[in-house]
Amino acid sequence: MACALAALAAPVTVTLRIEGESSTIFEGPVTTDAKTIAKDSSGPHPCDGTNGGVSTTPGPTMTSALDDGSIVQGFTWAGTYFNGFDDFGIDRIGPDANTSTAFWGYALNYVPSQLGGCQQKVQAGDEVLFAYDFFSKTGLLKLTGPSSASTGEPVTLKVVDGKDAKPVAGASVGGELTKADGTVTLVFSAAGMQQLKASRSGDVRSNALSVCVHAGDDGTCGTSGPRRQAQVVA
Numbered sequence: 001m002a003c004a005l006a007a008l009a010a011p012v013t014v015t016l017r018i019e020g021e022s023s024t025i026f027e028g029p030v031t032t033d034a035k036t037i038a039k040d041s042s043g044p045h046p047c048d049g050t051n052g053g054v055s056t057t058p059g060p061t062m063t064s065a066l067d068d069g070s071i072v073q074g075f076t077w078a079g080t081y082f083n084g085f086d087d088f089g090i091d092r093i094g095p096d097a098n099t100s101t102a103f104w105g106y107a108l109n110y111v112p113s114q115l116g117g118c119q120q121k122v123q124a125g126d127e128v129l130f131a132y133d134f135f136s137k138t139g140l141l142k143l144t145g146p147s148s149a150s151t152g153e154p155v156t157l158k159v160v161d162g163k164d165a166k167p168v169a170g171a172s173v174g175g176e177l178t179k180a181d182g183t184v185t186l187v188f189s190a191a192g193m194q195q196l197k198a199s200r201s202g203d204v205r206s207n208a209l210s211v212c213v214h215a216g217d218d219g220t221c222g223t224s225g226p227r228r229q230a231q232v233v234a
Helices: 002-008 062-073
Strands: 012-019 024-032 035-037 045-047 077-082 087-093 105-108 127-131 141-144 148-150 154-161 183-187 192-196 209-214
Touching: 012 062, 024 062, 035 062, 045 062, 062 077, 062 087, 062 127
Parallel strands: 012 127, 148 209
Antiparallel strands: 012 024, 035 045, 077 087, 105 127, 141 154, 154 183, 192 209
């Protein structure tokens, strides 16, 4: 029966982001599906959304995304399976392990999940976040802005709390702080790709925003490039 149900599930691609104590452990697309996971001597155990009777049909989950991401990207994680909960507790991801006061937590599309990670199913395009010391954090920062900018010209980015879309003041982005409306204006002096994140004490750092910086109409970042003058043949 378990094999027959698993066959009904289909893999999906989500964006997995893992924010460690002092840095981002991983951020990028991960393809995941319903699976079984072994993390302690009691396993393996299903991790397919049917855990705890939450769903009758199997599918990919938050923790299956974490596990598949670890396999593909080479980071490790540790967990303990709890029979009464029928799910795994996250003990460690990468170098960061739980302490007596700091624990791993998770959110789906910036909403803290009320289910276990193997109970919470995911869909294509979802944003899956695991963050260290999650339960002491106030906000889940979300950074938005244009994907390209020209050197020497100001570009405006915005930081909000992903849980409620309220602007976040005082967040650091590219060495500048956001204003009361959550916006920050940056000027890039050199062409190239800029990887930006927002951070503020007491909040989970933001997603990465990639900004392609071009020097005017130089043919990079989707610009057409300088016009060439037509040659006149005598």
